[in-house]
Amino acid sequence: MNTVKNQHIKRRSTFSYALILWIMLASICFASLRAQNQTDNESDVGTNGDAEGATGTIEKGVRLKDLARITGIRTNQLLGYGIVVGLSGTGDSRTQLARDSIQNLLGGLGQNFEGIGMNARNIAAVLVTAEVPPFARSGDRINVTVSSIGDARSLEGGVLIQTPLYAGNKTIYAVAQGVITTGGRSQQSGYNREQKTVGLVLNGATIERGVTANLVEPGEQGSERVRLRISLNHFDFTTLDLVRDRLRSELEEADVTVDGGSIIVSLPDDVDPVEYIARVEQIRIVPEYRARVVINERSGTIVMGGDIQIDPVSVSRGGMELIITGDMRDARMGIHVGSDPEAENREVTQEFQGANVQEIIKGLNAMGASVKDIIAILEALRDSGALHAEVIVN
Numbered sequence: 001m002n003t004v005k006n007q008h009i010k011r012r013s014t015f016s017y018a019l020i021l022w023i024m025l026a027s028i029c030f031a032s033l034r035a036q037n038q039t040d041n042e043s044d045v046g047t048n049g050d051a052e053g054a055t056g057t058i059e060k061g062v063r064l065k066d067l068a069r070i071t072g073i074r075t076n077q078l079l080g081y082g083i084v085v086g087l088s089g090t091g092d093s094r095t096q097l098a099r100d101s102i103q104n105l106l107g108g109l110g111q112n113f114e115g116i117g118m119n120a121r122n123i124a125a126v127l128v129t130a131e132v133p134p135f136a137r138s139g140d141r142i143n144v145t146v147s148s149i150g151d152a153r154s155l156e157g158g159v160l161i162q163t164p165l166y167a168g169n170k171t172i173y174a175v176a177q178g179v180i181t182t183g184g185r186s187q188q189s190g191y192n193r194e195q196k197t198v199g200l201v202l203n204g205a206t207i208e209r210g211v212t213a214n215l216v217e218p219g220e221q222g223s224e225r226v227r228l229r230i231s232l233n234h235f236d237f238t239t240l241d242l243v244r245d246r247l248r249s250e251l252e253e254a255d256v257t258v259d260g261g262s263i264i265v266s267l268p269d270d271v272d273p274v275e276y277i278a279r280v281e282q283i284r285i286v287p288e289y290r291a292r293v294v295i296n297e298r299s300g301t302i303v304m305g306g307d308i309q310i311d312p313v314s315v316s317r318g319g320m321e322l323i324i325t326g327d328m329r330d331a332r333m334g335i336h337v338g339s340d341p342e343a344e345n346r347e348v349t350q351e352f353q354g355a356n357v358q359e360i361i362k363g364l365n366a367m368g369a370s371v372k373d374i375i376a377i378l379e380a381l382r383d384s385g386a387l388h389a390e391v392i393v394n
Helices: 002-059 097-108 237-250 273-281 357-366 371-384
Strands: 068-070 076-085 123-132 141-148 159-166 172-179 198-207 226-232 255-259 262-266 292-296 301-304 313-317 320-325 334-339 350-353 390-393
Touching: 076 097, 076 141, 076 172, 097 123, 123 159, 123 172, 141 159, 141 172, 159 198, 226 237, 226 273, 237 255, 237 262, 292 371, 301 357, 301 371, 313 371, 320 357, 357 371, 371 390
Parallel strands: 292 390
Antiparallel strands: 068 226, 076 123, 076 159, 123 141, 141 198, 159 172, 172 198, 226 262, 255 262, 292 301, 313 320, 320 334, 334 350
């Protein structure tokens, strides 16, 4: 009897210990999960804070260096005439220019080919263009663009022989030479560059004469103060006024005025112009932009603002019809885009609230309109005066 009772007590003790151990393990797991959730929540808060911080940075505006330029910091264009050799039968065939040029070149090297027929299919006459960046110094290298001026079919793989490059004042600023590449094809984008008569020589030109850039201009007569002239990349009176007011508040020690379409900042005495310009460039502005639609007919690209309004109008093109109804002040205004049932045995309709360019393009894309059709409709809206934006066609 005592043995049975002892065994029963022993089993109860074992069960109690197991229950206590299970409770302890459960408590540990619960504490771990709670700590993990707290960490995740803190991470989410941190992420949201970072996002809010990023948004706050965007809301501060655009750096002045990205919105405007300082007069005197600019590129310079160079131009030269050259010869490309080493072509695989794709050079000039009927033009005499390349043959005469190569004969003159070889004559200067002591070789006389006068009276000897030359097969010019492996040479081509070209124009070489380049842009010299500001503050370029002797020995710097820049890219050059090579363009055929004869009947060459391709410049791919050819070699541009030494070509002097001239500025507008007829002074040689660089010399170009090197292997030409015309790019390739991209199967991923479906883009195939068939134009092989224009090529690029990477780092093909060496600067022989440095280009000086005047960051500052002297003050008015009798004044020794140095002045910066700041010009907007895209002129707008509202933005010009905003920039002037912002500069006046940030640069209390400077004299900020407006001269025509530029802003003049008269630097204080005894300041480092480079350090002061760096400070000016970092000032942020919230600019005002004009409503603008930019169309590139060659590539089929359309760039627009997000809220360009359109008046009530009806446009028909082929089997498509676009109708914008309602008053500009009517909140029920919408867009109807459909196909002509007589032109096609179907009808596609899109309804939108509001009337802006973005919604029109969305509706036209939904019904399968081509890029050419969309561009034609936007141009028609511009010509009718219903599109309240500046339309730029490239």
